[in-house]
Amino acid sequence: AQTVTQSQPEMSVQEAETVTLSCTYDTSESDYYLFWYKQPPSRQMILVIRQEAYKQQNATENRFSVNFQKAAKSFSLKISDSQLGDAAMYFCAYMEWGAQKLVFGQGTRLTINP
Amino acid sequence: DSGVTQTPKHLITATGQRVTLRCSPRSGDLSVYWYQQSLDQGLQFLIQYYNGEERAKGNILERFSAQQFPDLHSELNLSSLELGDSALYFCASSVHLDRVYGNTIYFGEGSWLTVV
Numbered sequence: 001a002q003t004v005t006q007s008q009p010e011m012s013v014q015e016a017e018t019v020t021l022s023c024t025y026d027t028s029e030s031d032y033y034l035f036w037y038k039q040p041p042s043r044q045m046i047l048v049i050r051q052e053a054y055k056q057q058n059a060t061e062n063r064f065s066v067n068f069q070k071a072a073k074s075f076s077l078k079i080s081d082s083q084l085g086d087a088a089m090y091f092c093a094y095m096e097w098g099a100q101k102l103v104f105g106q107g108t109r110l111t112i113n114p
Numbered sequence: 115d116s117g118v119t120q121t122p123k124h125l126i127t128a129t130g131q132r133v134t135l136r137c138s139p140r141s142g143d144l145s146v147y148w149y150q151q152s153l154d155q156g157l158q159f160l161i162q163y164y165n166g167e168e169r170a171k172g173n174i175l176e177r178f179s180a181q182q183f184p185d186l187h188s189e190l191n192l193s194s195l196e197l198g199d200s201a202l203y204f205c206a207s208s209v210h211l212d213r214v215y216g217n218t219i220y221f222g223e224g225s226w227l228t229v230v
Contacts, residue, residue: 033217043151043202045221046116091157095217100145100170100208102219104157 002027004094006105013082014113020067021077021108023092031097034068034075039107040088048090051075079110087112117141118222120205126228132193135225139186139207145169146188147208147219148180152201163188195229202226 003026013019025034036048051059051068059066063083067076079086092105117140127133139146148160150173159172163182174180177195182188192199206221 035218037221042223043226044116044223045204045206047218047220050218095219097217100147100162100164100217101159101172102147102149102157103159106156 002029002094002096002103004092004103004105006090006092006108008108009106010109010111012111012113013079015082015084017082018078018080019082019110021079021090021092021110023075023077023105025073025075025092025094025103027073027094027096029096033095033097034066035093035095035102036064036066036075036077037091037093037104038086038088039091040085045091049077082112084112084114086110116220116222118205118207118220120203120222120225122225123223124226124228126230127195129195129197129229131195131229132191133195133227135190135192135203135205135227137188137190137205137207137222139188139205140220143207143209143220144186145208146182146186147206148174148188148190149204149206149221150201151204151224152198155201157204160190192227197229200227200229 034051038046063080089107093102119138144165160174162170180190202224206219208219
């Protein structure tokens with residue numbers, strides 16, 4: 001079974017600084033998708049960024065970017081110019097193409113220090 | 115706003131009771147998913163429906179059931195409730211098997227269930 005591991009239960013960063021959240025996954029499949037979701041105190045799950053495994057180029061969405069290392073099965077999220085509104089729980093998730101099911105990591109709680 | 119609508123947002127009920135959670139997917143999405151988020155189990159996939167038919171099943175208890183109606187809204191029925199069923203229940207939806215949109219799943223705001 002596929003598993004997703006987030007080894008950092010908590011992270012903190014100074015406002016305006018850059019922080020990287022780690023995620024590794026285990027799969028024998030070659031066709032899959034990876035996601036980062038953000039869950040603020042409101043508990044809503046908000047999609048941050050998406051990466052297709054067949055694409056070599058790392059995905060970027062404004063201040064958010066990923067470092068996708070397929071051979072190493074690593075998928076880290078970099079947040080640049082951190083803002084107070086970025087404080088949240090961040091979940092890494094995996095989906096096998098056609099499986100229609102997200103497998104989540106345990107989450108990393110990110111604190112932004114003013 | 116993800117476009118996925120869930121009701122009710124909060125509910126409190128007693129052990130042994132039955133509740134129904136309702137979900138309206140994003141316009142055009144045929145797939146609906148239910149997830150449970152609890153403190154000890156994290157985010158767990160329960161079940162998926164596609165255009166009215168059950169497509170995938172996860173860690174869903176036999177006391178729980180779901181269905182998707184012709185208008186594509188979905189309901190999750192939880193019966194014989196136990197204290198341990200207290201959790202945040204998410205509904206989510208997606209375009210099914212779409213390479214362009216990458217099977218991105220959009221979540222509703224969740225329904226908080228407290229069993230007392």
